[in-house]
Amino acid sequence: MKRSLLCLLMIVLAVSLFAQGGSEAKSSTQGPKPVTIRVLKIDDPLEAMAFRDIVAEFRTIENGKYAHVNVEFDVKPFAELFPAITRAVATKSDVDIAMVDGPNVRHFAFNKVIKDLSAHFSAEELKTWAPQSIVEGSYAGKFYGPPLVQSAQLLWYNVDMFEQAGIDTSNKDGWKLGPNGDALANFQKLTIDKDGDGTPEVFGANTDGPWDYFYGVVGRSAGEKGSNAYKLVADDGITFTGYFDAPEAIEAYQFQQDMVYKYKVKSAQEITNQMFAGLSATHFYQDMMIGTQKDLFPDFNMDAMEPTYWTTPICHTGSWHYGILESTKNFDEALAFVKFAASDAGAKYVWKYKNQFPANVNLYNTIDEFVDPENPRHLLVQYFQKAGVPRIATPAYTEYNTLFTEFWRSLMAGEKDVAGLAKKYAAEMTKSAQQYKGWNK
Amino acid sequence: MKTRIQGNKASKYLLILFAVPALLNFLVFRYLPIFWALRTSFYDYSLLAGFRGFIGLGNYVTIFQDSAFLQSMGVTLRYFLYYVPSVVILALILGMFVSLPKPGVGFLRAIIFIPVVTSFVVVSIVWGMLLNKDVGMVNAILQNFGLPRIPFLMNTKTALPTVALISVWKNVGYSMIIIVAGLKGVDKSLYESAYLDGASSLRIYWSITLPMISRQLMFITIWATLQAFQSFVPIQTLTGGGPNKATNVIVYHIYNIGFNFGRMGYAISMSIVLLVILLLVSIIQMKMFKRDY
Numbered sequence: 001m002k003r004s005l006l007c008l009l010m011i012v013l014a015v016s017l018f019a020q021g022g023s024e025a026k027s028s029t030q031g032p033k034p035v036t037i038r039v040l041k042i043d044d045p046l047e048a049m050a051f052r053d054i055v056a057e058f059r060t061i062e063n064g065k066y067a068h069v070n071v072e073f074d075v076k077p078f079a080e081l082f083p084a085i086t087r088a089v090a091t092k093s094d095v096d097i098a099m100v101d102g103p104n105v106r107h108f109a110f111n112k113v114i115k116d117l118s119a120h121f122s123a124e125e126l127k128t129w130a131p132q133s134i135v136e137g138s139y140a141g142k143f144y145g146p147p148l149v150q151s152a153q154l155l156w157y158n159v160d161m162f163e164q165a166g167i168d169t170s171n172k173d174g175w176k177l178g179p180n181g182d183a184l185a186n187f188q189k190l191t192i193d194k195d196g197d198g199t200p201e202v203f204g205a206n207t208d209g210p211w212d213y214f215y216g217v218v219g220r221s222a223g224e225k226g227s228n229a230y231k232l233v234a235d236d237g238i239t240f241t242g243y244f245d246a247p248e249a250i251e252a253y254q255f256q257q258d259m260v261y262k263y264k265v266k267s268a269q270e271i272t273n274q275m276f277a278g279l280s281a282t283h284f285y286q287d288m289m290i291g292t293q294k295d296l297f298p299d300f301n302m303d304a305m306e307p308t309y310w311t312t313p314i315c316h317t318g319s320w321h322y323g324i325l326e327s328t329k330n331f332d333e334a335l336a337f338v339k340f341a342a343s344d345a346g347a348k349y350v351w352k353y354k355n356q357f358p359a360n361v362n363l364y365n366t367i368d369e370f371v372d373p374e375n376p377r378h379l380l381v382q383y384f385q386k387a388g389v390p391r392i393a394t395p396a397y398t399e400y401n402t403l404f405t406e407f408w409r410s411l412m413a414g415e416k417d418v419a420g421l422a423k424k425y426a427a428e429m430t431k432s433a434q435q436y437k438g439w440n441k
Numbered sequence: 442m443k444t445r446i447q448g449n450k451a452s453k454y455l456l457i458l459f460a461v462p463a464l465l466n467f468l469v470f471r472y473l474p475i476f477w478a479l480r481t482s483f484y485d486y487s488l489l490a491g492f493r494g495f496i497g498l499g500n501y502v503t504i505f506q507d508s509a510f511l512q513s514m515g516v517t518l519r520y521f522l523y524y525v526p527s528v529v530i531l532a533l534i535l536g537m538f539v540s541l542p543k544p545g546v547g548f549l550r551a552i553i554f555i556p557v558v559t560s561f562v563v564v565s566i567v568w569g570m571l572l573n574k575d576v577g578m579v580n581a582i583l584q585n586f587g588l589p590r591i592p593f594l595m596n597t598k599t600a601l602p603t604v605a606l607i608s609v610w611k612n613v614g615y616s617m618i619i620i621v622a623g624l625k626g627v628d629k630s631l632y633e634s635a636y637l638d639g640a641s642s643l644r645i646y647w648s649i650t651l652p653m654i655s656r657q658l659m660f661i662t663i664w665a666t667l668q669a670f671q672s673f674v675p676i677q678t679l680t681g682g683g684p685n686k687a688t689n690v691i692v693y694h695i696y697n698i699g700f701n702f703g704r705m706g707y708a709i710s711m712s713i714v715l716l717v718i719l720l721l722v723s724i725i726q727m728k729m730f731k732r733d734y
Contacts, residue, residue: 079677083700090488090705111489111703199575199590210681267575268595279576402701406683413595413684421685432702 035333036070040085041099042320043075046291050349051341057349058340069333082398089113089325096328097338100145102136102318102390103212103397106237109139110395110439114323118142120335128343132317133359136390140440145321146342147359149350151286152384153214153315154304154376161202161281162303165189172379174306174313177221178255183308187265190281204265206280210408212391212401213316214284218256219249220389222310230312237394237440238433245419245426252310254418257411268412276300284308287380291355304376306383317388319359357384393440396433403429475716478709486706488699500710510711512686513694516601520690521669523605528665529658531613536620537650550621554614561611565678568607569594594679597687604675604688611675612668616661623657624650659730663723670719691715 041047055071074095076084082104088095089111100108108114121143126134133147155174162169167186175183187204194201208214216232223229229246233239243249259266267274275283276297283289284307293300307315322338324331340346347360351367357380364370369377394400407425415421482500485493504510539550556564571578572593580590593603627650635645651658673692676682682689682697691711699708 086488086700090491108489111487113489197584199584203575267573268592269573269575271573271576272570398701399703402697405681406686409595409681409683410685413592413597415685435703 032068034068034070035330036072037096037328037330037334037337038072038074038094039097039099040074040076040081040088040095042081043077044354046354047350048073048075050353053349053352054341054346057345058337061340066333066336069337071337085113089327092327094327094329095325096330096334098323098325099148099320100323102133102147102321103392103401105137105144105321105323106139106393106395106439107397108323109142109144110436112326114144115326115328115331116142117144117146117324117335117338120339121146128361129359130317130361130384132384132388132390133321135393136318137321139395145323146338148320148322148342148347149354149356150317150359150384151319151357152317152380152388153284153286153307154380154383155282155284155307156275156289156302156304156376157282158275158278159301159303161190165281169303172305175308177252177308177310179258181308184259184263184265187259187282188263191265193264198264200264202278203267203274203280204282205259206274206283206285207267207270207412208284209270210405210412212404215256215408216391216404217307217314217316218252218310219244219246221312221314222246222248222252223312225312230314231392233392233394233400233429236437237392238396238430238436240400240426240429240433241423243426244429245422248311250419250422253411253422257414257418260412261414268414273297275302287357287377288355290377294355302376304379306379306387309387313383313387314389315383315387316391317384318390319356357381394433395436395439396429399432400429403432479713481706482710482713484706486709487703488705489703496706500707501714503707504711504714509686509689509694510691513689513691516687516689517670517672517691520601520605520672520688521666523602524608524669524672525662525665527605527609528613528616528668529662531609532616532620532661533658535613535617536624539617540621540624550617553617556611557614559611561674562678564611565607565675568675569679572603595684597685600680600684600687604672604679607675607679608668608672612665616665619657619661620654623654627653655730659727662730663726666722666726667719670715670722 039051041051051071051073058071059067059069074084081099082101085095085098085100085108087093088098098108098114100114105114109116126143129137129147130150133150134143137143137145137147157169159169165186167189175181175186177183190202190204191200192202193199220230220232223231223246227246227248228234228243229249229252231243232249233243256266260268267280271277271279273292273296274280276292289302289304293302306313322342324334324338328334342360344360344363347358347363350356351358351363357370357377358364358367364381367377369375370381372378391397392400403425407421410421411418481492483495483497485496485499487493535553539546539553570576572580574580574590574592574595579593584590591599594600631649631653632645635649640648671692672690673696676688676690676693677696680688682693692715695708695711695715698711699705
């Protein structure tokens with residue numbers, strides 16, 4: 001009995017194996033062999049939903065030409081993504097596409113991590129995206145990756161607090177920084193210290209993470225367009241001394257510190273969702289503020305105006321780009337996926353779920369929120385076009401940003417010799433960038 | 442007789458066979474990377490650009506001329522001095538306390554142990570919020586007692602002790618449990634004899650308890666030392682090595698050099714130096730414990 005049962009089991013197993021083999025053989029004759037492309041990207045649930053739809057539509061385009069392509073996503077938190085790409089390259093892993101933050105495109109291109117895609121995008125196709133995105137996705141005159149989204153900043157504010165402080169909310173012009181500027185006067189009006197203990201309950205200005213994206217504009221805004229301070233780094237992309245620590249920039253850094261310790265209109269440390277929590281009256285940030293408001297604080301009365309500035313209005317642009325790794329074995333499929341995902345057809349899904357400023361010009365020109373003059377997003381586009389500049393052009397951006405973060409933390413910690421601090425860090429930035437000498441030739 | 446010898450041999454081979462997977466694991470995932478790292482430390486190596494040339498002892502020579510490395514080692518040494526004695530002394534006190542046959546000590550033991558099993562990233566973020574100078578709860582309490590607000594993580598003098606304190610809070614539960622286990626193993630008759638001989642509590646503690654748990658003490662001291670020299674998560678989450686490099690401990694410095702500054706060969710050579718330092722410190726600590734007890 002046992003023996004016959006065993007025989008029966010063997011027969012069932014054999015039949016099922018043959019059946020499987022048969023179906024494989026059948027499928028292999030029906031179409032191209034399945035291909036899996038792996039994408040290394042930031043961990044973002046909203047973006048994940050967008051990519052679910054992008055992949056689904058990608059597999060149907062051109063009469064299902066890419067129906068055999070599977071797309072797998074390896075997601076990492078923001079802080080781990082850059083090291084993860086580095087590790088993937090070092091370990092020769094089978095990643096095909098990586099999401100590269102705008103300023104890091106040059107770094108990866110310099111190190112031959114991502115492919116030059118210039119030959120695969122016509123001049124007409126490049127018009128799909130804002131000029132800033134093309135600059136951010138390029139290195140040494142070659143195009144390395146189309147954008148996923150764009151970014152720009154505004155000064156978002158609590159309308160009720162503005163009205164209580166008697167500040168005109170109809171004027172959207174940016175306030176001028178400096179000891180005699182209207183920014184300080186208004187921030188002082190908005191700062192509330194009920195018990196007079198020297199620690200305000202509400203700060204006029206917010207404090208965010210100490211990164212170049214937010215605070216790199218402080219020094220740049222202090223200079224006239226084309227000046228050393230405005231450039232922040234020399235045209236060689238590796239000399240910071242005389243630029244990062246230009247006299248106007250140092251004056252602006254000092255004022256930022258004074259806003260914390262002398263005028264007490266700004267907290268020294270980062271506070272999460274500071275404005276929504278009622279701990280600041282304003283928040284200098286991207287249009288993603290609207291998404292946070294809609295999702296978490298729907299009753300919050302928020303509007304936006306142009307950001308504060310010293311001499312030159314400026315905001316940093318740039319967000320994620322698609323980069324195809326040099327090591328990919330599936331270049332054609334990866335390129336097709338990138339082209340589709342970055343096209344208006346693919347980007348519409350990112351807008352749908354993530355609600356971030358699209359890099360696709362046609363797309364944002366057809367979205368009501370960006371066209372309606374009453375909507376803050378319309379102001380965002382205007383400011384982006386008027387004052388939006390990519391972050392500094394250097395292959396040493398990671399090194400620079402690491403040192404900038406240290407510099408800003410020390411500045412906000414109340415370092416007394418601000419000029420000395422700026423000069424010290426400018427020298428360190430210059431030293432760390434020397435390994436890229438001649439990169440742009 | 443012959444059969445017994447054969448049996449012993451067979452069981453010996455069986456034991457080796459059982460140990461093979463663990464040994465392979467150590468070989469492949471521990472020792473090979475160390476040897477690979479040692480080799481790489483003689484090269485100008487970057488994760489992205491690969492091997493850019495053999496430079497012999499170049500990286501090692503640079504280490505001892507590099508003021509940033511020496512500054513970072515100084516910070517690490519200070520962190521070690523804050524952290525290790527605090528963990529050991531606190532673990533001893535708490536271990537003794539939660540070993541008392543009193544009601545509620547089991548609950549207390551669990552409370553002290555909970556931080557050990559929580560994510561250090563999460564607790565670091567929570568501590569960062571609690572210690573915020575302007576909106577943190579700790580400073581609100583200080584202010585209610587008429588004390589000034591303290592920029593715990595934003596001051597070059599207070600940042601490192603604060604991070605050390607958070608790490609002690611996070612890790613002391615583990616050392617405490619080791620001490621508790623050691624105390625449970627002490628033969629009760631030794632205490633009875635000492636009481637009968639009229640020894641004071643302090644004398645009993647000094648002459649019986651401490652020597653009897655010396656192995657556990659040695660373990661927690663070496664464990665805490667390793668943790669102190671390898672501290673990374675709270676630094677990355679709370680201070681980023683600042684302000685003004687006041688918390689730039691060596692592992693954070695190595696990480697920065699390797700991943701953010703693209704000098705992995707140099708970072709690896711610093712890791713090798715750190716490995717040698719840790720081996721030396723551990724040997725010294727083991728010898729000290731052997732000499733004393």
